[in-house]
Amino acid sequence: MQTDQPTQERPGPAFDPDRARRLAEAMKHLDGALMPILRALQEEYGYIDDAAVPVVADVLNLTRAEVHGVVTFYHDFRRSPAGRHVVRLCRAEACQATGGETLAARAEAALGIASGETTADGRVTLEAVYCLGLCAVAPSAMVDGRLVGRLDDAALDALIAGLGE
């Protein structure tokens, strides 16, 4: 099963600390501003550059360790630019119960990378995600922003083979 959604995986502009600071300054008044700022940075650049950590810490009057801790705690925050294609395999309960872990191991073997890594040629990033809201058609994935359900070995193999360059 596939459902169309707009692609969310586009390469962002090169990281710019001055622009990141302006973005953080514009959002620092928000309640719990750290998460919205980090999300906005990831949306802008496609990942959270290490150089963003001291900028955000300074704007919010937090320590670098506090900001770094949040960036590294949440799976949704990417710490390096993504590959040209992003495969997110759901690892939450309903997908686990329907073979999601086996599929994740299969994808890792096929791509030669661990979850959270990008192939050396920059073609594919493989990530874990924790529930895509498609539990009824688990196991599920998101591929370049497109939701895919009822995955099995054959569907996963076809999906990886069909990613293109």
Ligand code: FES
């Ligand atoms: S647990 Fe995988 S989509 Fe909900």
